[in-house]
Amino acid sequence: MGKKRATRRTSEPVAADADSSQVVIPDTLPILPVRGMVMLPGTITPITIGRPSSRKLLDDSLPQSKVIGVLTQRDEEQEEPGIEELFNVGSAGLVLKLVRQPDETVQIIVHGLRRVVAGEAVRENPYLVARVSTPDEKPGSGRGFAAAVNQLRDQARELIAITPGVPEEALRVLMNIDDPSNLADFLVANLNLEVEQKQDLLEEFDVAKRVRAVHRHVSTQLQIQQLQQKIQQDVQTSIGDAQRKFFLREQLKAIQKELGDDGEEEESFVDQIRQRLEEADPPEAVMAEAERELNRLATIPPASPEYSVISGYLELIADLPWNIASEDELDLVKARKVLDRDHFDLEKVKRRLIEYLAVRKLNPEGRGPILCLVGPPGVGKTSLGQSVADALGRKFARLSLGGIRDEAEVRGHRRTYIGAMPGRIIQEIRRAGTNNPVMMLDEVDKLGADFRGDPASALLEVLDPRQNMAFVDRYLDVPFDLSQVLFIATANYMGNIPPALLDRMELIDIPGYTDHDKLAIARKYLVPRQLRENGLKAAQCKVYVSAVKTIIEHYTREAGVRELERQIGAVCRGVAATVAAKRNGRAKPVAVDDKKVRELLGPEKFVRELDTRTRTPGVVIGLAYTPTGGDVLFIEATGYAGAGKVQITGQLGEVMKESAAAALSLFKSRADQLGYDAAQLAKQDIHIHVPAGAVPKDGPSAGVAMYTAIASLLLGRPVRQRLAMTGEITLRGRVLPIGGVKEKTLAAARAGIKTVLLPEQNRRDMEEVDAKVKDKLTFRFVESVDQVLQHALGVKPANIKA
């Protein structure tokens, strides 16, 4: 064989003359009936031949022509179908290959050529031969058709991509089919469709319609596939997650084992907790509850949120001092010394505490008392708690109740809530580490209450000595014994403490300090402390008594000593500035006397204004009892032409307004006896005012002062100088007793009053009144308003009916 020069072309498309081998389809074809499948033009399909008639067909016809007609049976069960029992549309196919199995079945591979319509049968035996026609297809056209084809191709590609088990080759084939009719047929052949559906599509000679129909099927299958894929992924993910967690946990265990010094001795958290619980040795019921939780804990994986909730709870139980109590210091003398060291005076409180110690000494099983210290701010209530704890040798826990609104703060949250915590009481006990600390309940009068609950009511359980031996915190859920705790509550004002709570406590009044007390406190505590804090040595600064007295009288007006300490601090800072400015450190000490104080603190802040204000008729000095101690109160009345109306101002509460009304009625009823023409009242208005108007005032104890003010105004007589009064009045003219005598007298003395009118029934309170105050003041006890007027105005009623 010789060499041949290869033809060389460069521009002509390769596949242009592929139709040169176009197979001619004859008019009559041997018909191969098939079941369960539909052969489509363009596809290469393997067909297994089992029927003898079909084998005969192949044996006889193939040597002549390799083209056969492939028609699908209408009924699969039919063994030897006639031409009517076949769908009349099928494909002409070229038999490419033929292989025989040992059992005589024949496998052929047929290449579908084009659609044929079978006509009448030429013969039926031994196999079908029929006339066939090959009608032309109706090709699609137009832009819409092109778009539909493109869409079909895109969706088919997507379907192939996500359908498992489709060879990659399919995608290549799909992209290489240009003819829309072929594309549709290729998809029909490979889609998962029923035989009838495929047959319908085979019978569709309109390409545009076929493309649309195939598109519908592709979309449906795409959606099904996508759904399946998603389900598949979900399943895989969940399995993957579980496996991952398991794997990580195993790794963690391995790491922990490596880290531990000895794997054998390593205690699990559960064992540790168990041991700590046993050490804490809580009561049986508690231990049973803890045991139950412990068993649950052992079965929960540590990563579970439940785990930390339970472990937190068990740690609390293990930490609580179920059996740990500090030993009480029962040396009364020593205890007294500690109390005296830290606080001046406060005799009543100290005595009560010493009594408590004495009782403890005699009866160690006795319950702790619940004391409530009531007094103005700055008198040392809170710091007293710490010294009591020191004196008793107990732990100290402080609970500030001011502003607490939620009862859960006291009693805790139920453990079902995320982030639940025990209440403050249990928390403080845990922190203190003993079951008998001194627990200070600060500012008990400033408890709030709203829709979230009433913490005061929750406190009732805590403070009842008969109930608190089994206090149940909601978080803890088991009783804890609070009976050994020494509760000390503090409050500024008794009136704000809920009555039920008040009922459970032993009240100890801490009145304000007198000027004399303050002087002593300043000398003993405040001045040394402020010198120290401002870096001054005793040799550098000498504070004279006159200086402290000036500060107390002219720069402060308070029941406690806070402002006093601040002012002393201001003086010390001034001195410190002077000392530091001096070059020579060994200079003479700075002497602080009243002059120096005025220089450092500026003009006096409080001036005695009694004399100027009380010179006109209608002005009376009353005495008030306020949360910050006692105070003097001016009551002014004035009259002008009008129609007998009364106006009362000065932010007065209901009780005080009523008291003013009562005073006026009382005066009217006694106008005759006092020599006043009652008819005059109808021609003028009276205005009663109580400055300072910005401060709310209430209470009945200004009744006497109101009455006196009205009488003084209408009778035109000024009240005696430097006289103050307090007392409630009745419409019959009697004077009723009032509270807070100590504070009121203290305030009176502080304000420079000389004489005080008090209700007769308050005479027994004189015991409490400070000796220094008694020295300064003259007391007059009165039973009726007439006596009041006698003392205050020098008026004696003409005819006393009583």
Add this chain to the structure above:
Amino acid sequence: MPRDKPAAEPAPITAHVVYDTYATFTVSRSWQPAVNIYERPDGLRVCVELAGVDKRQIDVRVEPGRLTIRGVREAPEPSPRGAGGSMRIVCMEIDYGVFERVIALPDRVDLGGVTSTYRSGWLWVHLPYQVSGRP
């Protein structure tokens, strides 16, 4: 994309696999003869298995980057005459009809120097490489 290695799509091998599971679609209705390709320093030797084909019916074309071999092979059938017109096909494995094989070529092939010979049923195509220095 320029190539420097010849490449033939492995159609004849996969075709058998695909037939069993998958209705394949062929656009050109042609079969693909098997090839061996050898590379030597001076060029490529392509051997195409094309027994039973009249050499004149083989069309060998070279274009830049592509070698196309196509033609028609009639099914090899004995004359039925001697047997009284009776014959049945027991087995039919040999491809027949239109065939076409496309082989991608490296750019170095000297298109002017391609030659082919047909011998003992093998079609040999010799594709020399350009001598270096020539554009």
